[in-house]
Amino acid sequence: MRVHFTVNGRPQQADDVWEGESLLYVLRERLGLPGSKNACEQGECGSCTVRLDGVPVCSCLVAAGQAEGREVVTVEGLADHARQRARGCGESGGSCGTSLDEAKAWKPDGADSQTGEGGELSPVQQAFIDAGAVQCGFCTPGLLVAADETLERNPNPSDADIREALSGNLCRCTGYEKIMDAVRLAAARQSEGV
Amino acid sequence: MDFLRPASWEEALAVKAEHPTAVPIAGGTDVMVEINFDHRRPEYLMDLTRIGDLYEWEVGDDTVRLGASVPYAQIMEHLRPELPGLALASHTVASPQIRNRGGVGGNLGTASPAGDAHPALLAAGAEVEVESVRGSRRIPIDGFYTGVKRNALAPDELIRAVHVKKADGPQQYSKVGTRNAMVIAVCAFGLALHPETRTVRTGIGSAAPTPIRAKAAEDFLNAALEEGGFWDNGKIVTPSVAKQFADLCAAACNPIDDVRGTASYRRHAVGVMARRTLTWTWESYRGAHRTTEGAA
Numbered sequence: 001m002r003v004h005f006t007v008n009g010r011p012q013q014a015d016d017v018w019e020g021e022s023l024l025y026v027l028r029e030r031l032g033l034p035g036s037k038n039a040c041e042q043g044e045c046g047s048c049t050v051r052l053d054g055v056p057v058c059s060c061l062v063a064a065g066q067a068e069g070r071e072v073v074t075v076e077g078l079a080d081h082a083r084q085r086a087r088g089c090g091e092s093g094g095s096c097g098t099s100l101d102e103a104k105a106w107k108p109d110g111a112d113s114q115t116g117e118g119g120e121l122s123p124v125q126q127a128f129i130d131a132g133a134v135q136c137g138f139c140t141p142g143l144l145v146a147a148d149e150t151l152e153r154n155p156n157p158s159d160a161d162i163r164e165a166l167s168g169n170l171c172r173c174t175g176y177e178k179i180m181d182a183v184r185l186a187a188a189r190q191s192e193g194v
Numbered sequence: 195m196d197f198l199r200p201a202s203w204e205e206a207l208a209v210k211a212e213h214p215t216a217v218p219i220a221g222g223t224d225v226m227v228e229i230n231f232d233h234r235r236p237e238y239l240m241d242l243t244r245i246g247d248l249y250e251w252e253v254g255d256d257t258v259r260l261g262a263s264v265p266y267a268q269i270m271e272h273l274r275p276e277l278p279g280l281a282l283a284s285h286t287v288a289s290p291q292i293r294n295r296g297g298v299g300g301n302l303g304t305a306s307p308a309g310d311a312h313p314a315l316l317a318a319g320a321e322v323e324v325e326s327v328r329g330s331r332r333i334p335i336d337g338f339y340t341g342v343k344r345n346a347l348a349p350d351e352l353i354r355a356v357h358v359k360k361a362d363g364p365q366q367y368s369k370v371g372t373r374n375a376m377v378i379a380v381c382a383f384g385l386a387l388h389p390e391t392r393t394v395r396t397g398i399g400s401a402a403p404t405p406i407r408a409k410a411a412e413d414f415l416n417a418a419l420e421e422g423g424f425w426d427n428g429k430i431v432t433p434s435v436a437k438q439f440a441d442l443c444a445a446a447c448n449p450i451d452d453v454r455g456t457a458s459y460r461r462h463a464v465g466v467m468a469r470r471t472l473t474w475t476w477e478s479y480r481g482a483h484r485t486t487e488g489a490a
Contacts, residue, residue, distance in 0.1 A: 001197055018195070019195040019196060019197040019239055020195050020229045020235070020236075020239065022226060022230065041227070041230040041231065042227040042230065042231070043223055043226075043227065043288065043289075043291065043292050044376055046289065046291060049291055055294045056290060056291050056294060057291050057294055057295050058223075058291045058292065058295075060226065060230060061221070061222045061223050061226040061227070061292075061295065062222055062226070062295075063197070063219055063222055063225075063226060063229075063239060063241065065197040065199065065239075065241055066219070066222065066241050066243050068199070146290070146291070164290070164375070165290060167289050167290065167374070167375030167376065168288065168289020168290050168291045168292065168375065168376060169289075170376075
């Protein structure tokens with residue numbers, strides 16, 4: 001079957017999708033967006049976390065056909081999503097247009113339009129780097145999407161809030177303390193408007 | 195496999211009548227796991243996420259009509275005053291990502307003895323609204339679970355909503371697992387005080403082939419509370435009464451040994467949770483009772 005949906009603000013179409021396929025598989029294998037990771041395939045690890053119409057979900061548990069017509073934000077689109085939010089645009093990302101002046105001012109910045117490599121980072125991504133919250137990196141995309149959404153909803157989360165918000169994301173190397181530091185750092189920078 | 199995408203409830207019923215083997219999928223938190231692991235290859239997958247009605251709830255005078263697909267996250271956020279037991283149970287479901295997708299309809303459809311919503315529904319009192327092209331009916335929650343992962347649905351029926359009695363007293367929910375998140379219950383216990391009818395109802399999860407009520411324990415406690423005038427005098431429940439209640443709850447279990455725990459551990463844990471949830475709810479009832487007395 002064919003599935004149409006918006007990914008990181010762009011309309012996408014995937015062909016020859018098997019009816020039992022997950023949104024995660026479509027993102028990774030059909031749309032060339034390998035940021036969302038495939039690990040447990042049963043919703044236990046959170047590595048495949050994306051925003052579906054603004055809501056964080058495990059993309060491995062969304063049937064591809066269920067994404068038809070929906071808006072998806074993956075880790076590749078997190079920086080854009082954060083930028084648009086900072087400009088006060090719509091919550092779910094991709095719903096906000098580019099002004100004529102912005103379009104005119106646009107210059108290629110060396111970013112890979114598919115993977116987001118070489119582009120700017122979102123504040124939460126920068127905080128993960130600065131706090132040393134990335135080790136092997138496999139859980140990082142899911143944690144970034146979950147952490148970013150947490151800070152969107154709750155700009156000043158307590159430690160308990162952060163723990164609960166990230167309770168669906170497993171990391172098997174850093175032991176979570178640096179991840180906690182990173183989210184606290186991102187929250188502090190956000191509230192200072194840095 | 196065919197992916198069917200009914201745009202309305204009526205269309206979904208027609209599809210289910212035509213293809214009784216069609217597997218309904220909403221949050222996908224059970225169905226997709228089975229497909230991802232190749233445990234299941236349904237001929238038809240029927241997406242219910244286009245049917246907006248299933249994501250709505252209505253608070254009535256005596257009950258809440260909860261659409262089958264209302265995610266747990268919404269129940270926690272919006273229905274805590276009316277359905278405190280179910281809200282607590284919802285909060286113990288897996289993780290935020292799962293709570294954003296999964297709902298009570300799926301829990302009932304899967305009918306796993308470990309489903310988190312079941313003890314809360316049993317304790318509160320509920321009816322499951324199911325429908326087919328033949329008509330609509332309401333199945334009392336006590337008769338809904340018919341076996342391990344089996345329920346009273348006919349092959350052409352779909353779960354539309356669940357009607358849960360609004361709380362008329364304190365409710366509690368307790369669950370045993372190795373972490374606070376991402377845990378399938380080793381066993382779980384729900385308890386609701388119903389001061390209007392002067393009854394107590396219970397629900398036990400993951401300690402028998404189906405979710406069950408501890409009816410003998412309820413009968414004992416109802417009689418003991420009535421006899422001692424506890425509903426009126428608001429006294430502390432006698433420790434011997436609480437112990438007998440806990441023992442009867444443990445005795446109601448018919449658990450198995452498995453990777454999550456042994457049968458004897460489950461029995462023990464259910465007894466402990468029964469005593470604790472009774473104490474928590476009764477303390478809260480007494481607190482309210484005293485406040486009312488003071489005001490009067």
